[in-house]
Amino acid sequence: MSSVKDVAHGSRRNAYTALILSTLAMIVCFMSWSNFAPLASQVAEMFHLDVSQRTLLLATPVLLGSIMRIPVGILSDRYGGKKVYLILMAFILIPLIMIPHVHSFGMLLFAALLVGMSGTSFAVGVSYASVWFPPEQQGLALGIVSMGNMGNAVAAMTLPYISKAAGFDSVYYFLILLTVIFGVLFAIFCKEMPVDKSKTISGALSVAKDSGTWYLSLFYFLTFGLFVAFTNLTPTFLTGMFHYTPVTAGLYSALFAFVCTLVRPVGGYMADKKRPMTLLQWVFIAIIIFAIWIMLSFHNQFMFIAGIVLVGLSAGIGNGVVFKMVPYVSKGNTGAVTGFVGAVGGLGGFFPPLIIGYIYQWTGSYELGIALLALTGIICWFALWKHYIHGDVHIVK
Template sequence: METTQQDVAHGSRLNAYTALILATLAMIVCFMSWSNFAPLAAQVGAMFHLSVASRTLLLATPVLLGSIARIPVGILSDKYGGKKVYIILMIFILIPLFMIPRVHSFGMLLFAALLVGMAGTSFAVGVSYASVWFPKEQQGLALGIVSMGNMGNAVAALTLPYISKSHGFTAVYNFLMILTVVIGVIFAIFCKEMPTNPNKTMGEALSVAKESSTWYLSLFYFLTFGLFVAFTNLTPLFLTGMFNYSQVTAGLYAALFAGVCTIIRPVGGFMADKMRPMMLLQWVFVAIIAFAILIMVSFKSQPLFIAGIVLVGLAAGVGNGVVFKMVPYVSQGNTGAVTGFVGAMGGLGGFFPPLVIGWIKEWTGSYELGIGLLVLTGVICLFALWHHFIRGDARIVK
């Protein structure tokens, strides 16, 4: 007999909190692997003699698969269960982690980077798995907490440069493999499987693509989560290239950005539980536009640049929490599928900016125009929000 979400929500609190905590920890570990190249970009660039454009391509490659694959992985989580999918995912990412320190050509490195991108699909699994254990009126905070698994980017930026400096490049990936195995075993032992509907067809799952709200939330997440991924990856490149920071120090600042963006996310989710989410998003987009302009004009001022990075991270983090408050409302029983679509667009929002900014840097010699495109994206999102949700008739949360 199929168990409903409401049954689960009023079931064992122990199961719910165990699922929430371990899904978050598993996502942290997966995101460490997903973002492994960013804090080591200078070292990898020197090892393989890479140009700025090649480095940004390497940073963007894991984001590509980790974004697109969120759609089928989210659907599989709804159909077969997040616990099973999470464990299979963690086993799979051991393969590219083993490959990376052992390849000898840039082409093979890119292939390994593409495979390790599967770690980014942990977001769709984690949200699908954690959401079913809580009633809707608590899901903004719960999904904000599980989404703190994004902090894996910050943890990677803090730890991986030190490990590489102290113990060597290969030790970084041995560390990540051991961590993945440990959390996988713990997850397998202590987590219960979520309720599923194995009879659900692919067509039913993909029906969320017919909902206009799926695509509007995807656009908004393209901006907010894309900012998180892109700037976590680009901050070390900016600081080592423009202000001559060491790889370790630049990694600390990248960790600061990722940490700020992640810690504030549950606050955004909690605020969205209490207030109308789309009105909150309006001010988030205004803040992102303003702080992106600050970054754009501060490439010669280190204090202003750092301030702009931190402030845009705060705004993006709140926005991430607000957007995902809306996800479970789009299609009942298809949270994984909606998460897959929205998460995929968010990931692509992190894929394109490093590439575009790298190309613009090579063509123009500066980064300012690339940041200007971020401002333009913020304006487009603000208009779409106003037109569809604020001025328009669309309503998700009652």
Template sequence: MSNASAKPTSRFNAYMALTMATIAMIVCFMAWSNFAPLAGQVATMFHLSVSERTLLLATPVLLGSILRIPMGIFSDKYGGKKVYILLMIFILIPLFMITKVHTFGMLLVAALFVGMAGTSFAVGVSYASAWFPAEKQGLALGIVAMGNMGNAVAALTLPWISKSQGFNMVYYTLMILTVIMIVLFAIFCREMPVDKSKTMLGALSVVKESSTWYLSLFYFLTFGLFVSFSNLTPTFLTTLFGVEQIQAGLYAALFGFICTIIRPVGGALADRYRPMSMLQWVFIGIAAFGLLITVTFHNQPLFIVGIVGVGLVAGFGNGVIFKMVPYVSKGNTGAVTGFVGAVGGLGGFFPPLVIGWIQSATGSYQLGIILLVVTAIICWYALWRHFIHGDVHIVQ
């Protein structure tokens, strides 16, 4: 039975799948982004340099990005419910490891494995999309992707838990939440329709579609911004303006919340209007707010305006882009989601490393933000050349 030919008839099952996939993603993203709001404390505990600190922040993003491709394919083939439950069981292992490590090297190993939590995006989108027709998937996928809010929830809660209950309690709390979600998912969710005849090679045929690569480039920018700035905002505020860790976490939570809550708005509007045209303004907006950030490194209020502006525009763009994903290759939503999501996740992996290296070499973050502006301009030109004035039209 294939996703394309068999749609579940129960509205309850559809909404339950959407709700549980979203909540589970929130918990997984809390685990995925756990180091960012605690970066200052971890840096002190392990005596980390700026480059080591940014390496730690980037490491979970690596595995959580690359493995979105097979996880999305497995979800299409074997069922999102099974894959989601197994994923959450695996996440418990590195969360426990973090409470026991005493060296930076072992901490990086745990950070790499906890990165698997980031693959929940591909699994969740594949699972939720199976229950809704294409004309409603812009809003539905925008809602399930609000699981990205886990970054904001982590920034809001983890520093407070660490300060009041201790560092290890952060990870015990994440483990408890994960176990709760495993139980709820097992009890309340039905398995999605799957096509067991699919092969890995067949699913990977989506790489032959030029639109897969263009959407990946665009998502590299928009989702990469969400991940990078969610992780880097506390570091920016503590190092540039001397903001206290818990307050910096609140600002990071605000960024993550804004970037996430606007995403279904982008998806819903993309259901009604031409998404390619809307994306032009997304890239222009990112470039404009990026330029604002580059000139406000000594002005905290305007700097925060730039950060929030980037979050709004990038989050909106995430919703627009994923409206187009199910149209690239019918019946391979998980594969396309995995590929596009993987490249987008890598957009969250490289910028913290590059910015850390640039800061170490120049003493400033400014050049790193200028590279962001250049990337936005490149994406705008690719969109204009391929979709706006080209002959490729995914969604009219």
């Protein structure tokens, strides 16, 4: 970020404050969004859940957090990301207060659905942070703010320890405290982003007519969906197959999430320098190879964990590359495009745990579920190759 003149709106200080606090607030929101994954074994024991119920619980927050990214992203563009972020953090407190007091699986699922709203923080954060930086710096800037995904890893590392040391309810009191603290910090130190009051909802929804929105959504369905699904499923894999304790399995889940998240700005920076679509082609090839690797290594602990890390690296770079292109699809509608792309990407994290859970119930094996990941990678690669690599379509020239 080179000079004050390089910042799209306002001072460099406003830009960096927006970037830093958007990222930190997203980390806190993503901790709530993924709170059940590192506690899955404990929750399954408390509520007597089978594998399919357990995977349904893990997938439920992803559903609302994905679908609602579209309206939340549009509202951020229209009314300002700061206002929307503060309302969102206030809303998240409701399910966090509910969870320690529910006593049935049905009510737990309802609370899980509501806490899914925390996943919409991604659409708000990207919309809010992007306006402060010029196009040639947005790949890196959006890669940094998207590191808010690290909240999944932070949750995996901290929540099992808190639950073990202070009890299950303490996990949610901790999340409530963090949410309040960062809501206050955001309210005090962040400036509201410039907004175009003449924008209409129909104008924002017009991004759905652009094929670029849907191609990026497909690509993000694979890369971000892989991140969410494997962050949630890794503890289940490791406790079920290799008999890890929940705390140790949570640490490996955190490793996966950290790898995915830390390389995301690298992907954005690379896409600032090279043609993004060419980079994505290699990302998809890597995901296909490493998915097959994982599928063949379910009985080898070292190979399995290595495959998880390698597929995480590939997905993280892919996430950064995809979001380099988002602001170019429709000028002034970054929040709307982010909403669509983020929603489909989130659904990529919703379906795999359910499908893998049901396949495991039927077959007693996870391999077929991972084979479907490799197939999705092949579909994305073919769409990219036909439409962009050998086609005439360009998003970023």
